[in-house]
Amino acid sequence: MQTAKAKIEAIYPLQHLQRALLFHHLSAPNADQGLIQTRFRLAGPLNPEAFAAAWRATLDRHQALRASVHWEKVSKPVWVVHPAVEGSINHLDWSGLPESRQRQHMTDYLAEDRRRGMDLTQTPTSRLLLARLGPEAHFCCWTSHHLLLDGWSSGVILRDFLAHYEAATGGTTARLPPIPDHKPYFRHLQSRDEGLREQYWRERLSLLDKPSLLPAAEGQQRSLSRSLDPDFQQGFVAYCKRQQVTQNAVLQGLWAMLLGRYLQTGHVCFGISVNGRPPEVADMDQVAGMFARILPKVVDLNQANFFQRIQEESARDTAEQYVGLDEIAEWSGTDGLPFNSLLAVQNYPWTELSGGGLRVTEFAGDLTSLYPVTCMVLPREAWEVTIRYREGIAEALPQWLLEGYLSLISWVARQTDQSLPPVGELPPPPTDPTVPAPDDVVRPPYAAPTNGTQLRLAGLWEQLLPVDTVGIDDNFFHCGGTSLAALRLFARLERATGKNISPASLLLHPTIRQLARFLDDGEAASEWNNLVPQRVSGNLPPLFCFHGGLGYVLMYQSLTHHLHPQRPVYALQPNGIDGRSELDGSIEEMAAHYLAEIDKVGAPDPLILLGYCYSGVICVAIGRLLVEAGRPAPIIIGADIDPPGVLDQKGKWKWRQPGSLRWYWGHLRLGRWTDVGEQLAMELLTEQLLSENLRLRLRARRLKDGLVAAFRRYRAPEYGHPICLLRSQELRQWSSHSFVIESWRRISGDQLTIQDVPAGHAEIFQEPAVAETARLIEAYIANHSGTVATPPGLVSSNSTP
Amino acid sequence: MISLAYARNEERLSEKEYERLCRSLPPEMRDDLRRYRRWQDRQAGLLGKLLMNYTVREVMGEPPDQSTLVTDAYRRPFLAGRPDLDFNISHTAGLVVCAAAAGMGRLGVDVERVGEIQLAEFRRVFTEEEYALLSGLPDATATFFRLWTRKEAVMKADGRGFSLDPAGIDCLPDRIGVDGNCYAVRELDLGAGYAAHLAASDVDEVVVGEVRFPRHPRPRPE
Missing domain, CATH: 3.40.50.1820 (Alpha/Beta hydrolase fold, catalytic domain)
Known part of the structure; x- marks a missing residue:
């Protein structure tokens, strides 16, 4: 006999960041940036019954896993906790397939899963894929939504799940320590002194003489990433110790220096993602949910004890962390947020996740950022630094940021004292034509001319229009073009080519690309490659x-x-x-x-x-x-x-045709394992199978090897x-x-x-x-x-x- | 009666003022304005729409529904569902102008800031006679702009704009004919350094006014 259960366990309001995510969820359902795909592999024999039982127990334990979100017919959007939820596990078997096909399946699944999106009004608001790769190997993709769960939660959930799994394989139930629900968290939020909080943030923000805005742009997210040379990690850790601060403080300080160099200012501000769980409420760090917040980090670049001050200020920031970004925007007095870049250092305390004979490997999650530029640092075995940016931003900027940041990190890692890096010695930031003016002009990404007609037009446009540079996708009239300028354009074009064309064609073909195609009679003009x-x-x-x-x-x-x-x-x-x-x-x-x-x-x-x-x-x-x-x-x-012949003059180094037996022999003897591995990958694998990063590296190497070979000949x-x-x-x-x-x-x-x-x-x-x-x-x-x-x-x- | 209004576009509005004025526009229109790379052009776009509101209200007693603004096959903007009403906007460096009228067919307006020109570059836009007149002058600049704004105003009133061959329209006579239609032209005095003309079937009754933005400037703290 079962007693009638309450239909709803709890209702909680959405916080600022959740509301922002809800807006994005509703405006772009098929490209929902809040969708998180946590991927990992499980090594070891897997018991499917225990797996399902453990997943059920995990859903029971965490409110956020049993939640749905509602925004219609309610005065404010809320999330609602249901007492029980049927978890859905999608079982697939790819075990008979070669590894390349398995990888293809994973890629396809991830793309399809993302397209599918997530209906947040219906439970379950997460789904789990369990794909069998072999007798003791599985691939998992757990799809959830950032509106309900933050990055920290994935670690919590995986750990709890493995504890349940271990118990279930032994035929028992796990006795996990109880965790609080969300009520004490909201009580804590309400207990804070709002006046003090406002005063604190107003004071911090008043340090800024201008908002720290990088060029903003629309478009899909792209990313550039690079790993830090492992040799530098030890040096970096040692530097932090000498400074007596956390790695986080140094990473923040270096990012601040880089921004300061770009923005030419002494005070900068950027967003940082914080865990958001109040230390005052016991065991909150054991709770899955969406507590993560974005806080503005204000840094005075000229302060003494630079990194120590950053760390001290972080402690104050955390104490006053329950602030909405809408409030920050208001208090900054700058008509909007005083920053538009985000630094996310992902250091989760779990290094090893295992239980019941299963071990988690190749753990990878997603980071949701609604900012035009996001810098992610993954300080794990091989540190990875990634710059995510909207495609409307010229690549030169993220490239400069990535290289600048890595060179600052490696610089401090090379020091044996506490000196600060010479930021002034970084290469100058790009002043690329594609970077729009700071006042949020919507501009197509800059594209350079690719044939003679386009080039001629670009030259004429630059003479006639009151703007500095034009790309071939810029609209004549958006660049200050007038009817008289159009008349002049066609007069000059006629003088140069003998073609007499009506200025009205500019209305139908307002960009250089379109007009050039029109002028060339639709024939494909030969494109430049070089x-x-x-x-x-x-x-x-x-x-x-x-x-x-x-x-x-x-x-x-x-x-x-x-x-x-x-x-x-x-x-x-x-x-x-x-x-x-x-x-x-x-x-x-x-x-x-x-x-x-x-x-x-x-x-x-x-x-x-x-x-x-x-x-x-x-x-x-x-x-x-x-x-x-x-x-x-x-x-x-x-x-x-x-x-x-100069290569023969340069020291003892002997040049060998890459990939030749003598090349392998020489490189193995010198211990150049990475080169050897890449060379093997280059010869044995097709490009589709390689990761983006490796593909680009190999392409660069192949090019370099080819150039060197031509030079030698x-x-x-x-x-x-x-x-x-x-x-x-x-x-x-x-x-x-x-x-x-x-x-x-x-x-x-x-x-x-x-x-x-x-x-x-x-x-x-x-x-x-x-x-x-x-x-x-x-x-x-x-x-x-x-x-x-x-x-x-x-x-x-x-x-x- | 034709209502004609112009606004100076020499100084940049404050960001707040710009945003406030933008609020009267439909969101797509606001997005369109953001595509202009220079503030001058973006602001000219905004002022043009505001002047259109102003002149249409003068004529009709109520402002138009901007969201019904569409363009025809010649990319000429008009208000869908108001065939009796016509308006026309023109801008040049530092000035925006708009004219509107009801029940008198189409009208056209053109304003240009007088600046240096190379006459030869405009050989193709004038009739033989016009070009002979211009090239015979010791300094053709002022006449060029007067003649050209006449011509462009007529081309805009015709509705086909640059799809017409400007060299086929003789703009020397008082009334200017285009394919059997006849336009009266009126020169506008919008201040030193500007040439401007209005063309319509009848230009006898024109009410010209300057509109200042922001409409009610707030006193600035000393």
Whole structure:
């Protein structure tokens, strides 16, 4: 006989963050950012009956697992606890399949599960997948919603579940210590002094002279992640100990420094996620639910005892943590939240989860963030730092943040004292055209021109419109275009191409991409693969910059800013960098390929070419092609350019074809396990099977190996025309120095000019040295092109070795 | 009667003021404004809509329902369900203008800030006679802008805008004909440095007013 149970056990109001999540849940049901998929594997023999019983017991234990959410026909949205809930376990068997298929199934399941979303009004508001991979291996995906459960809860639930499972396999029931329900938590919230809280936060926020806003943008979440070199972890821990603060405090302090550098300000604010369980209420940390909160972290970058102060302030922040972000926005006096980035350090205290012969491995969860930029740190075995960002944000920014943050972390890890990192020495933050103005302009992501028509239009738009840069997806009229500007545009276009087109076509094709397609009569104009325009407008002859040995051309961005403002700049990157096209096999092929691309721009002779370490030989090969075709020799400038044969000069290191037996032998002997592992993965696996991170790393390695191989094969014939070598301070120290000078002198037919750059090899194109590099380049061009007027203030200074 | 109103757009409204004024617009329209990269253009878009409210109210006695605003095949905006009513907005650097009228067909208005031009770039938009007149002047700038705003106002009143060939419309006579329709044109004095024209079937009765935003400026603390 069963007595009639109450239909509802409890009703609780939704808190601020939950309401925000509810809004997102309702506005994007199929891309619900609050949906959390906790994935893990279970190793060991599994008893299905005990598993189901343990899951039932876990649901019984935690109110949040028996909850549904209601917002219709109620005055305020609430979550309702039901006395009993049927848990649903989805059993699948993938055990007969090869591992690659199993992985594919997992990926498919996760995607489908996410598309399915979650009906929060119906219990159960979580679901569990148990997929059998083998006799003693299972894959689990537990799907829940952040509105009801925070990250901490997944650890609590898994641990309780395993305790129940252990008991169930032994035929008993687990005796877990009782846990409080949510009532004392809400009582605690109400007992806080609101006046004090307001006063505290107003005081903290008043330190800010402006809100700490990174560029905001719309769009899907993307992410960049990198692992920290394991060697640094020990050093980092030691640094924290010397400072007598937690790792959290140092991670927060370093993030604050990075933001300060970006925002050029002495006080910064960012969001941090906190556990939210009041220490005053006993055993709250044993309760699953949504207690996590976002708190503003205000940091004075110039305070003494920097990290200690951060830690002390965190203690005060925690004491006053029951504050809604709506209140923060109001008290900050800035018409909105004073921050829009989030730092989430995920340190859960559970290292080992096991029970009843089952062990949890490969535990992975999701982090829900509604902010445009989120930095996640996972300080576990291999530290992983991830920057999540909306796709509307130019990649240069998250990249800068990631690299900057990692370099600050590794810097402190290398110290043996308590000194603070020299933040001023970080590379300057990107001032990318794609980053919208701070006043929340909605702009399509920046896309550079990809063919001649688009390039011509971009140049005309930049002349005619009152904005600095235009991408090919920018709308003419959104950039300040008027009817008169449209008339001028088509007049100039007609002068350049002879085509007479009605200005009305701009109404139907308001972007460069659309208009270019229209102008090209819908025929696909040949797209560039290699040319990356850095600056398309200007009346001086353009400068073409070539990739280094890693294939990247990013370093030419700051150079562009320092060159003459009227000088267009194009960078050339190799085939293969996108992972689609094949890398050219030889320097000669690259040269021919690049020259064809360069000629699409229509630059006047002599061409101006700039190489960096690797690409000196490409410039010379292009020079030979030009001379053979009866065109004037180009102006060649090379920064620390490597002549052919230099690899044999560089120390004892012997080059081997990657993947050859001798390569494996050499790398194994040197203990380069990662390289060997990656090489094996590269040869044995197809790209689809690799993780995103590994895929990109392997792609970069394959590219680099290909470039090095082409370089080694190249035998430079005599060239016999002038070359300018920009020499770094480091180059002069290298053992190969005289070989480099002699080689270029011979190749140039004794027409080598050497200019010294007061910087190390890696810093030639970085601030602050890049200003001098740019000056030397402009001066050399002015001296050697004859027709171009010398910009004022530029004097060339020659020196000899 | 044509109601015509203009507003200066030289100074940036405070963020609060901008937000407050935006509240009278439907949400899609507010989102559209956020696509403008420069505040000048965004604010011009907002002021244009507010001036439209103002002039339509002058004509009809009540403001229009902005959410019924749609564009026709020539991308010309009009109010769905109000075929008797027409309005037209134009803006240039520092100034926004809107005209509205009921029961008299379409009208067009154009304003341009007078600035440097290269006449040759506009060869294609003028008739032979117009171009001869302009190129014979020692300084064609002022005349260029007067002639051009006449032309654009007529093209906008016609409704086909830039889908018409501007060189096919002779704007030298008093009344300007386009495909059998005849437009009267009236020059507007909107301050030094601006050229502006209004075109409609009849431009005898025009009430011109300047509207200032914010409408009721709050006193600033010293």
